[in-house]
Amino acid sequence: MAMYDRFAFIYDSLMSDIAYDKYAKWVQASAPVSSGKRLVDIGCGTGVLSVQFAKAGYDVIGVDLSESMLTIAQSRSLEQGVDISFICQSMSELDGLDEIDVAVIAIDSINYLETFEEVKQTLKLVFESLTPNGQLFFDVHSLYKMDVIYPDGPFTYEDEQVAYIWHTEVGEEAHSIYHDITFFVQDESGYYERFEESHYQRTYPLESFTDLLKQVGFSNIYVSTTVFDEQDEEEIERYFIHATK
The missing domain is CATH 2.20.25.110 (S-adenosyl-L-methionine-dependent methyltransferases)
Structure with missing residues (x-):
């Protein structure tokens, strides 16, 4: 499993073309900010999205497996003047999270899980951490x-x-x-x-993800291919999935 040790320190320069602002707007459109709304950014990396969510008004927790990534994320949050709690954990072993209103697993982070059982365990733990009507947002690579x-x-x-x-x-x-x-x-x-x-x-067929969400207990499952840009139907590279507890 990737740990992003030395890579963490050049990660941002290599990811500069990722439209994090569009991702944040996608989440906020369906989960508008309200007082005390808790959001967990799973696989938060260097905290770019975490900071955007915190600035928007969410109470943010960032989770990542890489201590190097979290070091940079912590520095970024301090520099940007936002208070974010960061936790070093594997997403398939989430622990200590409850009363979460919004969960985000961004930029194909879930595709780093090595087995389908780990994907299932991750979605199950996220479901358990969410409040009633809590929402999950994540994206995955397509088979293409x-x-x-x-x-x-x-x-x-x-x-x-x-x-x-x-x-x-x-x-x-x-x-x-x-x-x-x-x-x-x-x-x-x-x-x-x-x-x-x-x-x-x-990765897995799109239906595998949506069926698994239903098995775990999620409902109102929506799939988008246009959060970043329009994608040709025959050459879709990334699916964006939104589900509700």
Whole structure:
């Protein structure tokens, strides 16, 4: 499972094209802010969304498995003048959360769970933590992205300070992929430091997610493909899912 140790410190620069503001607006449109509304940002990473939600008026808790990510998230919240509680936990082992009004698992974080049982356990624990009529928002990779886009590697990226070569390999399990990324990061002296990260992701048919939500107890399940931008129906890369307890 990815821990994002050294990667955490360049994560934001590589994710600068993610429309976090659109994601936040999607959540707020169905779960408007009210006094004392508690929101948990699961897989919060460096806290970009957590801070946006806190500024909007939610009482935010951020959860992530990576201590390095949470260190940056804590610094970001302090710099932005918002009070957020951060917890280092795996999403499939959530503990100590209750009376949650809104749960968010953003930017394909749930695809880092290695087994379907872990997905089920995560959704079950989220359901249990929510108040009646509490809402869950998350997104997942499509089969098209996992089976067609990702295997078409390697991918490369370069800017003034960071470059990477991203190799992908199809996993043994259906709709899974191994990501092996070699980074070159320029330090203050102008030299480039090399390090490597290995990640694994797995997804499932959309119906598997929606059926599992129903099994856990969720209702009013809605699927969108347009939270970020319009997607071609035959080339959908990401599904956005909203469900209510």
